Amino acid sequence: MGDYLLLAWTWVRASAQYRTSFAVSIVSSFAINALDAVAIGIVFTHVTTLGGFSLREVMFLYGTSGVSFALADMLFGNVERLSQHIRAGTFDTMLIRPVSPFVQMAADGFGAHRIGRLAQAVIVLGLSLPVVPWSRAWMVPVMIVCGVVIFTAVFTLGAALQFVLVDAPELANAFTYGGVTLTQYPLSVYGEQLVRGVTYIVPLAFVNWQPALYVLGQPDPLGLPGWLRFASPLAALLLSAVAALAWRAGIRRYRSTGN
Amino acid sequence: MIETISLGRDFKVRGAVVPAVHDLTFRVEAGEFVGCLGPNGAGKSTTIKMLTGILTPTRGRALVAGLDPARQRKALARRIGVVFGQRTTLWWDLPLRDSFELVRLLYKVDRDRFGARLAELTEVLELGPFLKTPVRQLSLGQRMRGDITAALLHDPEVLVLDEPTIGLDVVAKGEVRSFLARLNAERGTTVLLTTHDLGDVERLCRRVLLIDHGRLAFDGSVAQLRALVPGQESIEDVVAHLYLSSTPAVPRTPRRTPDADPPTVTA
Known part of the structure; x- marks a missing residue:
């Protein structure tokens, strides 16, 4: 934890050495995310319900998934740059320091500009909160934390895969960036097989969909068992265990580069 | 200080398993200065x-x-x-100075000990003039001195260097060599280095390990290495001859007797 903060701060200082580039990256990040927010607004001015969910309810799904992803991406998303570090040989130098290589990877190139994405998601979530009944509000922080853990585990699995397939970081992106796009809308708009897949195989449905059904008091369109609504912590735990094992196996198989 | 027993590592290359290092067994005692030689791709x-x-x-x-x-x-x-x-x-x-500070924090080195060690290394390696320069602006020789300092701030018992003099000019090479010799002699730090520069070996290494085809092909002193190929004047010719002849031609000598020859450190 301390090491993470130290490394992240050092990276922020290092990137601040290039003042213009630093300023441009912050401004452009905010601009891109603001445009993104405008796009959502335009969609919702034309559509009042989506997959059986009201505008505010959809914003709730969008916001929870967005906040979880933005946090996971900001704090740990850089682990997916592993293949670049393997090819450049810089991963070797991480392995000779007395700090976990996972922490070093996560903090690597930490950019303060990523706060832009988080800010946008927080605003959408904030606007949706009137749909959340007081008695069920406790689930909101729980689902956000579980979402962060699930997305981080997916990032880690994608990184672990790069130990074997150095040229395939894109595959992992399908599940991370693809995963956030998927979960930002009610899963009821997708096909049944896809929903079963993200429930039982890659448990993205537990990022927000299942706990949100509880929070919003909605019936499951697929009629899946009710206890699944409370299973996010379990799904997060199981997926992180799998990700941790995969990461360790990856390090054992790590082959470095020539000389 | 360093010990390997039948150490081996395979790599999969297009489906086939290729042993890069095979059945490597050797021991390095505390305070030794050992050079690791071998052709490119030998497994060093x-x-x-x-x-x-x-x-x-x-394995x-x-x-x-x-x-x-x-x-x-x-822990290592x-x-x-x-x-x-x-x-x-x-x-x-x-x-440069910030990288050192980061080493202090990451290795959790006591502040006073760190200060003393940095002052000492700054003086010996003459880092003073560029401590405040961003690393990207340093010459290769300056950067290498910086890297060596960063590796020593936590006062390690063993220093491992992979081609530390590569690309350095004659003067920078000399500075690095004399520093390593001093570190080994004065602090008793065990040093293991790989190199293609036989000047490093002649000036610094009391013992040479020659790795060829992933196996230990020779383990002994520089004098013993020379004796393997009679009639060759320079150490370059000796090693070139050994590299050109394949593994079986290089006899495997037993471990050198301690202090078979005095260290020839001139730098």
Whole structure:
């Protein structure tokens, strides 16, 4: 934890050495995310319900998934740059320091500009909160934390895969960036097989969909068992265990580069 | 201080299993200065990477400072220093001094001990004039001195260097060599280095390990190495002859007797 903060701060200082580039990256990040927010607004001015969910309810799904992803991406998303570090040989130098290589990877190139994405998601979530009944509000922080853990585990699995397939970081992106796009809308708009897949195989449905059904008091369109609504912590735990094992196996198989 | 028993590592190359290092057994005592030689692709770097915890061995075992490198990587990192000639561990965009400060924090070195050690290394390696310069603006010689300093701030018992003099000019090379000789003589730090520069070997190494085709082809003093190929004047010719002749032609000599020849450190 301390090491993470130290490394992240050092990276922020290092990137601040290039003042213009630093300023441009912050401004452009905010601009891109603001445009993104405008796009959502335009969609919702034309559509009042989506997959059986009201505008505010959809914003709730969008916001929870967005906040979880933005946090996971900001704090740990850089682990997916592993293949670049393997090819450049810089991963070797991480392995000779007395700090976990996972922490070093996560903090690597930490950019303060990523706060832009988080800010946008927080605003959408904030606007949706009137749909959340007081008695069920406790689930909101729980689902956000579980979402962060699930997305981080997916990032880690994608990184672990790069130990074997150095040229395939894109595959992992399908599940991370693809995963956030998927979960930002009610899963009821997708096909049944896809929903079963993200429930039982890659448990993205537990990022927000299942706990949100509880929070919003909605019936499951697929009629899946009710206890699944409370299973996010379990799904997060199981997926992180799998990700941790995969990461360790990856390090054992790590082959470095020539000389 | 360093011990390997039947150490081996395979790599899969297009489906086929290729042993990069095979059945490597040797011992390095505390305070020794050992050079690791071998043609390109012979397995030197793979060996070094197994000893520093970067690569996990496929077979056999290694013990460095009493630790298993691949399993106790973090504990080992506090006990050894590692320098790669071809890549830096310094922070490219920050002043040199900041990289050292980061080493202090990451290795949790006591502030007073760190200050004293840095002052000492700054003086010996003449880092003073560029401590505040961003690493990206340093010359290769300056950067290498910076890298060596970063590897020594936590006062390791063992220093492992992979081609530390590569690309350096004659003067910079001389500075690095005389520093390493002093470190070994005065502090008793065990040094293991790989190199293609036979000047490094002649000036510094009391003992040479020659790795060829992933196996230990020779283990002995520089004098014993010369004796393998009679009639060759320069050490370059001796080693070239050994590299050209394949593994079976290089006899495997037993471990050298201690102090068979005095160290010839001139730098």
